[in-house]
Amino acid sequence: MPAEPPPTIWEFPPPERFHPDDDLVATGADLEPGTVLAAYRRGLFPMPVGGRRAPMAWFSPVRRGVLRPRGLHVSRSLARSRRRFEIRLDTACAEVIDACADPRRPSGWIDGRIRAAYLRLHALGWVHSVETWRAGRLVGGLYGVAIGGLFAGESMFHHETDASKVALLGLVEVLDDGGRDRLVDTQWLTPHLASLGATETSREEYLALLPGLLEAPPQASWPAGLA
Structure with missing residues (x-):
């Protein structure tokens, strides 16, 4: 816990x-x-x-991007890509955040304050990374905050085609544990996320969902925190 x-x-x-x-x-x-x-x-x-x-x-x-785990669109090409990568949890959280914070990326917003804050939460067991590896090299991943049945996604990156999509597929595999009520918060809906099955809901609807999500038991798959 x-x-x-x-x-x-x-x-x-x-x-x-x-x-x-x-x-x-x-x-x-x-x-x-x-x-x-x-x-x-x-x-x-x-x-x-x-x-x-x-x-x-x-x-x-006002308009919140959300993804139900079972709503993820898994194309045949993504299913093939899944077999090319190894998915790991929480083995390189700092590296994932640093890759997401790459200043060469457009619209970058992850600064030193954010990095330090989320690594502190990672040490306490609240922030998790889902990583894609190939040939022993980190090539994609995502990170976010897990509270009960909510996974609040923060950012994702890829260095190889489909590496971030496979990380999202890995996240869904963690969250889809026996039909419990789970939700991925994507903050805003982008065309890329919409193509993967994310949808949009109102602020009011999202806030109404929160209490039930927060009260749900956490996923047993997440590694324990360091603290």
């Missing part, structure tokens, strides 16, 4: 105070483990905006 950190000293605004047309719902606070977990439990996630000296921004998208 993951280790529960000390509670946050900050109070996030309730949903009734969210602007109905704005994904950005709060700024400030810190990235201590208790703060980040409190945010996810309220349907928020952090993302730096405006440079290192700017206060942290917290988002709850």
